[in-house]
Amino acid sequence: MKAAFVISTAVLLTCIAVPATALSDNKAGDPLYKVVDGYKVDQDTMQGFRTWRSAACDRCHGPNQEGMVGPSLIERLKVLTPEEFRITVLEGRMDKGMPSFSGNAKVSEHIDELYAYLKGRSDGAITRAKVVELEE
Numbered sequence: 001m002k003a004a005f006v007i008s009t010a011v012l013l014t015c016i017a018v019p020a021t022a023l024s025d026n027k028a029g030d031p032l033y034k035v036v037d038g039y040k041v042d043q044d045t046m047q048g049f050r051t052w053r054s055a056a057c058d059r060c061h062g063p064n065q066e067g068m069v070g071p072s073l074i075e076r077l078k079v080l081t082p083e084e085f086r087i088t089v090l091e092g093r094m095d096k097g098m099p100s101f102s103g104n105a106k107v108s109e110h111i112d113e114l115y116a117y118l119k120g121r122s123d124g125a126i127t128r129a130k131v132v133e134l135e136e
């Protein structure tokens, strides 16, 4: 019992400690997304929103990502790593009702942008589901 607690605490701490920097920045060191006034986003994040729309993820996860037959992505992206997100969306969890999107060219191509958009929603930085492109 005690050992299990220690292990799960260690796992939890690792999860909290690592993403703090890793999640908010991409490889180039740029922010994952840029948002002004809660809904004006950079081009890549806008692409993520378009991908969300075109794949109709809202059918199961709700128009505001709040969850319907599928779980709330606002909540779940607080804990899923970018890699877990990627694997889940591309491979699906067929037995649990989450389809695979590996055959969807737009989703495969823009999985990082899709993640950025949803992460911004989950962080509370993007305050509404429908975003517009930031004039830069």
Ligand code: HEC
Residues within 6 Å of the ligand: 052, 055, 056, 057, 058, 059, 060, 061, 069, 070, 071, 073, 076, 080, 085, 088, 089, 093, 096, 097, 098, 099, 101, 107, 114
């Ligand atoms: C046909 C319904 C359906 C559609 C469409 C759908 N999902 Fe899901 N999704 C689900 C269900 C149900 C689950 C829960 C699977 C489980 O219990 O592990 C899920 C799980 C997930 C998870 C993992 C959440 C977790 O708790 O680990 C992510 C991330 C996700 N979906 C993202 C997406 C994205 C992004 C799209 C659009 C590209 C999408 N889903 C489209 C039904 C759907």
